[in-house]
Amino acid sequence: MKELLQRLGALDESASAALKIITFFDTLLEQGAGIEPFVRGAAVLSGFPAGFAHPVHRIWVRVDGEGNRLPVEETAEAARSWPHKDLGDGSGGIVWLERPGTPGVNDALLLERAASGLHITLERVSPLDLDDAGAIEVLLSATSTDDARRKAARRLRLREGSLVKVVAAPSDAAPTHARSAVLGTQVGPMLAAIVEAAGPDPSGRAGVGDPGPIRELDRSWSQAQLALRVGSRVSPVTHWSDLGALGALAQAADANPAVDHEDLAAVAEVMAEQWGEDTLDALLLTDSVRAAAQLLGLHHSTVQARQAQVETILGFRVGAGLGRARLAAALVLHRVRTVRFAG
């Protein structure tokens, strides 16, 4: 051991020394070392006393070049006359190296790696400053770190390895799931709920994303949002998985607002009629005028007349074949473009 310490202490000023320093602190981090090993590492690698002071966390550690604990003043100020590095989190935390005279070539790197390791470790052992809503936001954001996701999953008591999906609903819907929060989206606030993959279908208006592992919840969330946006009163619950290529179409239109076609203007014209939206949905969801009429609770002759009116406005038949597909696509594009949610 003594020999190893000597070797570490004699780290030369070459690039290979720098690599060793990086490897050393990376390994401490990977293995989940505590605070003190980072300080001790800085000390034994340099051969000089090293210290760490964190007034907010009330932690003061000082270790000599052989790894022994040293007494330490409970202030960070005295340390500033030594080569030092601030933790960079605005907390006043500082790590320093008590090397007299000329600083070593690798001291800056050493302090930087120690400070970065200490910062991450402190974050790991600190309480989660997260409520359930915050944790949901972390899990649904595409930019969260893995560590933040893991903590958020713990907060929400989601088992590691469980399959989950997101259900999006209008923000004024009654929350029926424990893990739900109202989140802002590009089209207004929505109620987002994280539910088990095998959970029952939601009631009321909802969009359901694909199930997957916890770390892919952000994808399920964007799917759920789009699914909600393309749903309607007649067809309140939309599963992303049922949309198929229409989902891809919705994504493309969402990403590119310039997507347009004259069918969209025609659909908008139908939608302007008080009966328009329900009629279009019913025609798409059923195989006959009679079934559509039944769905809407109307006489079939009424629906037949409306279908004729719709087809006049659209300029194509919607009862079967390509016309139905064309209507479905136009309706999805129209809704992606126009559906917004109020707070």
Place this chain on the structure above:
Amino acid sequence: MTHVTSSPAAPPLDPELAAALALQLGGDPSPIGIDDVAVKRAEEAQVALEVLEQIKERDLVVVEGTATSHDGAHVPVSVVHRKDRGPSSPVILYIHGGGMMMGNRWSGADVIFDWVEHYNAVVATVEYRLAPEHPFPAPQEDCYAALVWLEESSRRLGVNLEAGLVAGISAGAGLAASVCLMARDRGGPRVGGQLLLAPMLDDRNDSVSARQFPRGMWNRQENELGWRSLLGPLHGADDVPYVAAPARCADLRGLPPAFIEVGSAEVFRDEAVEYASKLWAAGGEAELHVWAGGFHGFQTFDHTALARASAGALRSWMDRRLGFTGRA
């Protein structure tokens, strides 16, 4: 019934401990029987009042909480810390001992004070229900409820259970091991380590060490009484659940790192050693200390070299687990 077997040869007591024991107990006390339980509990209730006085004198903060057990019972949990605790002060769930039948959440409070002062820790101590009035699973479920309560309250209390410990002494250590198994099986809160001091793990009470100590501190008879009280009609069954008796768990995968200590001269020696071996075999981490000549509870004779060595080893493990050396 007339067949008499002499107990097998047993490791001798540490001389310093033997002398202290002779002075304190005046020889070989009669074992605790069920009739003594009420008396012991009353004594412990008195001690608890003294502990509460000490808490006042030390100017510590106590936050009272209530966990809800599996059957809806309310389980008191007291959270103790210094006024100058830090935002990353480690949290420790402490489970008292007493053979599953005795003790209260202030029993063995010396360790609570030690952790609070030394590590500036936030220590939660749980008033689980006791056997025989409340047999398995009440004590186990109450302790697990305390763990869940701690996690649910973690934001309010400002603690991070994942970096914290579950700790227990004797029966409390057995309960601590149970709590970790329950948390694993139920996808419950994760902790950073389990501290098992002289753990009571095996209801079969038939290991070599159990047979070596028919008399003395927490002997085989008393151990039998503890398990009988805890298990009720389950006692002696082949299929006692491992949540009641962790020694019965075949699969110790996925458990937090353990510190296990035991004396060579106590009933729990072999079950403690076996539990550590099974943790290693399952790819887990355990640090095992078997203190030569230590009887059950020798750690309380803190003037002895053996008790000091044990305290030092425990402190060293906690330093490493918690990531820093506490105050001297």
